[in-house]
Amino acid sequence: MTAVARTARAVSGAVLIGGLVCTVAACGTGTSTSPEAQTAPGRVRDAWPEPASYAYTLRSSEGERSLLGTFRISVRDGAVVKAVGLDALGRRSVESSPDAVPTLGELLAELEQARRDDADTAEAEYAADGHPVRIVLDWEENAVDDEARYVITAYEPANGHAGDLTGPRPGT
Structure with a gap:
């Protein structure tokens, strides 16, 4: 049972890190060169x-x-x-x-x-x-x-x- 709990935690940690990386990467896709552009x-x-x-x-x-x-x-x-x-x-x-x-x-x-x-x-x-x-x-x-x-x-x-x-x- 501990092996299953560790695996679940590892998977959820990987998903969390992957989601964070994708979120940070998405922030850079639309840089603003002026307030209105x-x-x-x-x-x-x-x-x-x-x-x-x-x-x-x-x-x-x-x-x-x-x-x-x-x-x-x-x-x-x-x-x-x-x-x-x-x-x-x-x-x-x-x-x-x-x-x-x-x-x-x-x-x-x-x-x-x-x-x-x-x-x-x-x-x-x-x-x-x-x-x-x-x-x-x-x-x-x-x-x-x-x-x-x-x-x-x-x-x-x-x-x-x-x-x-x-x-x-x-x-x-």
């Missing part, structure tokens, strides 16, 4: 309900993409209705490829596609409300110019606001 590099983020209308500022950099620069983007009914280049690269990008300017939903779809394709890097940071604030993609670590880095700022859901949300915002 949350990192989720290895897992799919809960679906963010993209509003039909909103505006945001996008800084797109890295690689040889058709969309480089900083932009103020207005989305209505799920489609980009206005994009203004806020720097020289952004103005050139909008002039040469106006259809390449994405909605936040399209950026998130690109992130999910990179994850499905097993890209070497497919990471995102999210604001407290769930919209992305940073997306970093690199399909092949040793390939040149296949990276993408998107920084999203000045996000404003329309909430029935009929005003023009496309103008540059102070401090963005």
